[in-house]
Amino acid sequence: MKFNVVSPENTKELLELISVNQDRYFRFGAGYTDLLIELKKQPDEDLTVINLAQLTDDIFTAISKIADGFRIGSLVTAKRISLSKDLQSNYSVLTEAAKKLASGQVRQVATIGGNICTASPAGDMACALVALQANCEILNSNGTLRIIPITDFFTGVRTTVLQKDEVLRSIVIPSNNRKNKIYSNFIKIGTRRAMECSIVSLAYHILTDEKSIITHAGIALGSVAPTIMLAKSACDYLLGKSFSSLNPSEIKEFSQKILEYASPISDIRASAWYRTEVLGNVAKSIFEN
Amino acid sequence: MSQSIKINFTINGKRTELTIPPYMLLIDLIREELGLKGTKPGCLEGECGACTVLVNGEAVNSCLYLAINVDGKEVITVEGLPVTPEGEIDPVQEALIQHGAVQCGFCTPGMVMSIKSFVAQCNKDNIIPSPDEIKKAIEGNLCRCTGYVKIVEAVESLF
Ligand SMILES: Cc1cc2nc3c(=O)[nH]c(=O)nc-3n(C[C@H](O)[C@H](O)[C@H](O)COP(=O)(O)OP(=O)(O)OC[C@H]3O[C@@H](n4cnc5c(N)ncnc54)[C@H](O)[C@@H]3O)c2cc1C
Ligand code: FES
Ligand code: FES
Numbered sequence: 001m002k003f004n005v006v007s008p009e010n011t012k013e014l015l016e017l018i019s020v021n022q023d024r025y026f027r028f029g030a031g032y033t034d035l036l037i038e039l040k041k042q043p044d045e046d047l048t049v050i051n052l053a054q055l056t057d058d059i060f061t062a063i064s065k066i067a068d069g070f071r072i073g074s075l076v077t078a079k080r081i082s083l084s085k086d087l088q089s090n091y092s093v094l095t096e097a098a099k100k101l102a103s104g105q106v107r108q109v110a111t112i113g114g115n116i117c118t119a120s121p122a123g124d125m126a127c128a129l130v131a132l133q134a135n136c137e138i139l140n141s142n143g144t145l146r147i148i149p150i151t152d153f154f155t156g157v158r159t160t161v162l163q164k165d166e167v168l169r170s171i172v173i174p175s176n177n178r179k180n181k182i183y184s185n186f187i188k189i190g191t192r193r194a195m196e197c198s199i200v201s202l203a204y205h206i207l208t209d210e211k212s213i214i215t216h217a218g219i220a221l222g223s224v225a226p227t228i229m230l231a232k233s234a235c236d237y238l239l240g241k242s243f244s245s246l247n248p249s250e251i252k253e254f255s256q257k258i259l260e261y262a263s264p265i266s267d268i269r270a271s272a273w274y275r276t277e278v279l280g281n282v283a284k285s286i287f288e289n
Numbered sequence: 290m291s292q293s294i295k296i297n298f299t300i301n302g303k304r305t306e307l308t309i310p311p312y313m314l315l316i317d318l319i320r321e322e323l324g325l326k327g328t329k330p331g332c333l334e335g336e337c338g339a340c341t342v343l344v345n346g347e348a349v350n351s352c353l354y355l356a357i358n359v360d361g362k363e364v365i366t367v368e369g370l371p372v373t374p375e376g377e378i379d380p381v382q383e384a385l386i387q388h389g390a391v392q393c394g395f396c397t398p399g400m401v402m403s404i405k406s407f408v409a410q411c412n413k414d415n416i417i418p419s420p421d422e423i424k425k426a427i428e429g430n431l432c433r434c435t436g437y438v439k440i441v442e443a444v445e446s447l448f
Contacts, residue, residue, distance in 0.1 A: 004291040005311035005357060033353050036314070037334055049311075053358045079347075103429020104403065105350045106335055 001040050003047040005029075007054045011139075017050050018141040018165055028052055028167060030075055031109035033102070034118045052113075052167075059170055063087065069175040071137075074113025074168045078125060079104075081112060090176055093205045096186040097128035113168045116150070119158045122198050122223045126150070128186055130220035130228050131203035135172045141165040147172075154227040180207035180215060183243065187282050188222075190269075198223045199270045200279045202258075204286055206243065214238045224262035224279060231261045234283075246287050255283040296360040300325075301369030315351040315359060316340045319366055327367040327398045331431070338430035341399035342366050348406040350429070367398035370405070380447060381405055388443035392434035400430045400440065408447055417448045 008014035026048040029035050039047070052075060055061065060073040063084055070087065081087060081098040088095045101107055101115075101124045115125040116136065134150045140163070150171070153160055162168065176182055183206040188198045201222035207215050217235040222228050234257035241250065264275035293308045300323060309318060319328045319342065331339030333352045340351040343365040370379040377383070381404045384390075391397050407426040411418050418426070423444045424437070432440065 001312055002291055002310070003312050005294065005355070007357070029355065032355055033335055036353050036355075040333075051355070051358070053355070054360075102335070103338065104407075104426060105338060105341055105348050105429045106353075108347050108349050109354065 001036075002044045003039065003049050005049045005051050007051040009054055009056060011055070011057050011059070014050070014052070014055060014167065015139070015141050015143055018167065021048055021050065022141070022165060024048055026050055028117070030111040030114040031077065033106050033110045034114060034120075066172070068172075070173045072112055072171045072173070074116075074170055075111050076113075078102075078107040078110045078112070078115070081125065082107065090182070091128075091132055091173055091184060091205065092182075093131050093184040093186050093203050094125065094128040094173070097124040097188075097201075097203060100124060100186060100188045112171060116153065116171070117160060117162065117168055119154050119160050119227070121157070121225060121227055122201070123228065124186065124188065124198070124201065124222065127201055127220050127222040127228050128203045128205075129171060129173070130230050131205045131218040132173050133218050133230070134174070136168055137170040137172060138162065138166050139169040140167075145169070151230050157226045176207055177215065180209060181212070181243075182207055183286070185286075187285070189278050189282060200224055200262075200264070200275050200282060202279070202282045202286075206238065206286075208243045212242050212244045214241050214243050219258070221258065221261055221279070224264045224275060226263075229261040231258050233260065234258045243287070251284050251287050254287075255280045258283040294357050296357055298359045298361065299363045301365055309356055311355075311357055313356040315342070315344075315349075315354040315356045315364075318356040318359075319351060319364070325366050325368050329395055329398055331395070331399075335429075336431065337396070337399075338403060338427075339396055339399040341402040341430065343402055343406055346406060346409065348403045348429075365402075367401055370401070379405075381408065381443075384443040384446050385440065388439045388446065390435055390439035390443045396430060396432040396434075400427065400432065403427055403430050404444055404447075408444070411448070418444075420445065 006017050008017050029049045030052045060075045062073050064071050078098040078101045112125050115123045129150050136148045136153050138146050186203045188201040190198050203220045205218040209215050217238040219231045264272040266272045291311050294311050295308045297306050319325050329339035331337035335350045335353045341348050342351045345362050381401050423441050
């Protein structure tokens with residue numbers, strides 16, 4: 001495994017390096033927990049890694065409250081997300097996903113931007129962000145910003161809308177309506193408790209009004225299809241219903257809508273039948289405690 | 290094709306300047322360049338934690354860490370844990386020995402470093418961890434021998 005590395009320290013240097021390298025094979029490196037494993041498996045090529053780990057601009061490295069929600073820089077690590085009290089009280093689906101990602105050693109370095117850009121159907125923080133219907137703020141080498149809903153970001157297995165001259169700068173999560181109660185969590189089922197790439201995962205972020213009526217629902221599924229899925233019809237089905245008094249047949253109908261989004265595969269970790277069975281039960285469990 | 294890069298960092302308290310290939314992994318810097326063989330190569334894929342070291346006090350897998358990114362930082366390996374003039378070793382190491390939590394010992398250096406950072410965090414937050422919290426803290430360290438029970442007991446004894 002051999003490659004060249006360039007380490008920009010600010011956005012200006014980063015954009016210049018992206019421009020200069022347009023005709024070459026280059027990759028971004030943030031926490032390296034996906035990239036190094038991928039590169040170890042490849043034959044050596046004339047590769048340049050643009051090392052994001054030494055960037056110091058807040059816009060890439062900070063969690064900040066903004067007028068209409070929270071902005072998280074792409075270089076913020078899973079560890080920092082898991083410790084953020086602001087994120088915990090507003091979007092516990094995201095902090096729980098961060099806590100359940102890999103191990104302490106991996107969380108210490110793994111970034112939220114890397115988790116999104118690697119575009120794995122098992123990306124835990126990415127799955128939570130789909131449930132939150134976050135927006136991706138993408139910068140190109142001219143310094144132009146474009147904003148893409150994360151639900152449009154993934155185009156297939158490990159592919160995204162990012163162009164060669166673009167970098168993911170930050171993520172914006174829309175604010176919750178203040179009056180609402182928040183039901184927000186990340187459920188991850190693996191074959192063992194620690195370090196597991198999930199068999200299925202379900203992220204939900206549901207808001208209700210004073211009368212327990214559901215006013216907003218975001219539900220995303222991981223590891224059940226080639227990309228993370230927003231279970232739109234299941235979300236819509238919940239709107240206007242009472243969170244605390246869904247009856248068993250409504251819960252069943254809800255879980256059937258969830259399953260419409262799953263095209264699970266059989267692999268070394270679990271069979272398609274098992275994945276479907278587990279997903280149905282996980283979906284029901286949202287309303288059963 | 291790849292240009293060597295100069296880095297400045299401290300290793301086990303000693304300021305060091307080195308020029309290294311840009312693609313060098315931290316585990317190779319530690320074991321090959323610095324000759325510190327206490328840090329173990331296991332899976333080399335982030336799964337087993339045998340290669341765990343502290344960077345700025347936090348446990349990381351040195352097999353998935355680019356060595357140039359320790360520039361300006363402090364690295365501590367198992368060799369860097371202090372021994373008193375009377376020959377007393379680090380309390381974490383002592384606890385593992387006292388509880389019979391070391392068998393073949395291959396996982397031990399990495400285990401010790403994960404426990405070090407966890408204990409420091411607990412002391413800072415002023416909490417006494419439950420057995421479940423201890424298990425969660427060492428989820429990134431695989432041990433093929435002990436079955437973890439004695440390791441968890443050893444960590445409990447530190448509080
Ligand atoms: C042992 C182990 C266990 C794991 N377990 C889990 C798990 O439980 N859940 C989970 O979700 N993941 C898991 N992962 C995968 C990985 O740790 C995460 O996906 C992590 O968030 C990746 O972030 P990173 O900063 O390390 O990314 P990197 O490896 O640095 O980058 C990943 C990809 O994204 C690109 N990239 C990074 N940042 C940007 C950016 N700002 N703009 C554009 N492109 C960018 C890189 O070029 C690369 O292609 C595991 C990995 C390991 C090694
Ligand atoms: S050798 Fe680094 S985690 Fe296994
Ligand atoms: S003591 Fe042998 S692997 Fe842990």
